[in-house]
Amino acid sequence: MMQREIIDKLVSEVLARMRPRALVLLTAADGYHEIIRARLQHCQAFSPVILFSDNARQFHAETDWSLLGPITSLAEISQTGALDNIERVLIPFLDFATAAEVANGLLQSDAARFIHLARMSGRPIMALDYNCNPTSELNQLKGLSRAPQADDLPKLAAQGIELCTLDRMLSAQPATTEPLTAPPQAYVTLSELKRLNGRSPPGAKLTDLALEYSRGKK
Template sequence: MMQREFIDRLVNEVLSRMRPPALVLLTAADGYRDIIRTRLQRCQAFSPVLLFSDNAREFHTEADWGQLGPITSLTEISQTGALDNIERVLIPFLDFATAAEVANGLLQSEAARFIHLARMSGRPIMALDYNCNPASELNQLKGLSRAGENTPLADHLPKLVAQGIELCTLDQMLSAKPIITEREVVAPAQGYITLSELKRLNGHSPPGAKLTDLALEYSRGKK
């Protein structure tokens, strides 16, 4: 029996290493935690790598999440080339504070700094909005949706989408390939479209957009 269990663990480990890695960013929220963790654990499309952000350990424990895969740190994942092998970034518990911070271009928390790093690297970023959407069923059950569309928090979601963060369903998040839809974005009033942003748009920059040198060179190569 012990030999069979050892073989099963070995086979599972080999299969896990053959799957593309996906970085799972855990933040300070836990809506639908057990269901989402179970689905992630059973997913065969990728192998999770876990990153705990500020205050995430108040909601999630390493004992539970460590069963899904290795745990990394912001220092480790920020090293040059550390994200090169990561197929996608998943944020299953995007909280109000992190959503607001990213939407407003702030980099105060570890979560926001990592999301900025992932955007700069061009990694697909997929997030669930159950926790940060005032109109979600979860927040309705919690009694946090009474302000409806009048709350400033509702304005953050379109800003996240404009930054290339895919707000998706759990099924889409766990799909074999990240489902990133091409969308029209408005060129920023100040600043430039970067190479990573241009790649997310498949080389199609918004009308009147200003491109960085690298983005301009990439755009010319696509013609």
């Protein structure tokens, strides 16, 4: 019996390595977290890689999420080529603050900076809006149905972030992405430009150091 369990475990690990990888970005919100985590854990369409952002550990236990897959860091996933093996980016707990940052081109939090990086790399980004949509049942129960952030949602969609259902997020094929432009008011830093091999997205604004570096590459 023990030998059979070992074989089953090895087979599961091999199959997991063969599946495409999806980076699961955890943010500072946790609505429906047990249901969502369970669905992600049993999804056969991809193998999760977990990234905790900012204060996410206050809402999500690392011991629980480590059961889904390896845990990475912003520094590690920001290295050149680190996103090459990632098929899609999933944000199951997109919160009001992160949604507002991304929608308005601000890059103050780890979550917003990573989403900006993922957009520039052309990765499909899929998010659930249970926590950041004032009209969702969850936020109505919390008394947040009159929150002013509803205007941010169309801006996210315009930037190529797909607000979808959980079934759609767990589907076998992610959405194809259009050629990316930088978010309004967002600046590409020198380190980000180097990760992109000196090629900034169309319409991107460069910091002074990044602009000097870009001119030197020509």
